[in-house]
Amino acid sequence: MTHQIKTSNLLLRAFTATDLPKLVELANNIKIAQMFATMPYPYTMDDAQTWLAKLHADNSNYIFAVIHHGEGFIGRIGLYLKPTALPNLGYWIGQPFWGKGYASEAVSALTIWAESQFNIKAIQADFFADNPASGRVLSKAGFLRTGNTGMSYSLGRKTKAHHIDMVWLGETSVGGR
Ligand SMILES: CC(C)(COP(=O)(O)OP(=O)(O)OC[C@H]1O[C@@H](n2cnc3c(N)ncnc32)[C@H](O)[C@@H]1OP(=O)(O)O)[C@@H](O)C(=O)NCCC(=O)NCCS
Structure with missing residues (x-):
């Protein structure tokens, strides 16, 4: 994948092997793993290498390293394209960088990019x-709440938790075009 998205604080770009040490350092955090369905904890260099090999073998999704202009690698964001369901958005930011607006900046940029590049008009996301x-x-x-909620498994928690589904419907859903 050669796509890049630039925002005022961030560059979203393809992952490289040089990102892996920082990825492992930040992703090896139960507070991150417990917010996902399938993210392992502890998160090891083996996990990261296996993940990157799969990513490089499968070009169908748009998965970006989140690079802060000053701090370097701070997280991951991706749009997962599915044949029979809406594209799904997932993301995490390393804990030292929480509360600075970076996830919001990355999510907004990715949705706008997806619409402008590929005319994607609907994206699904959920959170616990x-x-x-x-x-x-x-x-x-x-994103708007769809009204769908339910219980789903989280590998990090080793149990199910209550999730809430949301959908983004293009710029029109925020009163734009
Ligand atoms: C969730 C996560 C992505 C947020 O990243 P971030 O860069 O800190 O997010 P931002 O700073 O852009 O925005 C966070 C917003 O949540 C708000 N917030 C933070 N804690 C909150 C809480 N306990 N209750 C309500 N709002 C809260 C912040 O005030 C901010 O909103 P504001 O801009 O209106 O003030 C980050 O904590 C993370 O990676 N967590 C673990 C993995 C994860 O949850 N990924 C998403 C899976 S669905």
Whole structure:
């Protein structure tokens, strides 16, 4: 993947092997793993290398390293394209960088990019109910609650948790075009 997205603080670009040490350092955090369905904890260099090999073998998704202009690698964001469902958005930011607006900046930029590049008009995302920061990030980027909620498994928790589904419907969903 050669796509890049630039925002005022961030560059979203393809992953390289040189990102892996920082990726492992930041991703090896139960507070991140417990917010995902399939992210392992502990998160090891083996996990990261296996993940990157799969990423390079499968070009169908848009997965970006989140690079801060000053700090370097700070997280990951991706749009997962599915044949029979809406594209799905997932993201995390390393804990030292929380609360600085970076997830919001990355999510907004990626949705706008997806619409302008590929005319994608709907993106699905979900968050666990005990993760209001992620719900807030999605709301600020124009995602709306679908009304669907449910229980789903989280590998990091080793149990199910209550998730809330959201959808983005292009710029129109935030009162734009
Ligand atoms: C959720 C996460 C991506 C947020 O990243 P971030 O860069 O800190 O997010 P931002 O700074 O852009 O925005 C966070 C928003 O949530 C708000 N927030 C933070 N904690 C909150 C809480 N407990 N309740 C309600 N809102 C909260 C912040 O105030 C901010 O909103 P504001 O801009 O209106 O003030 C980050 O914490 C993370 O990676 N967590 C673990 C992985 C994860 O949850 N990924 C998403 C899976 S759905």
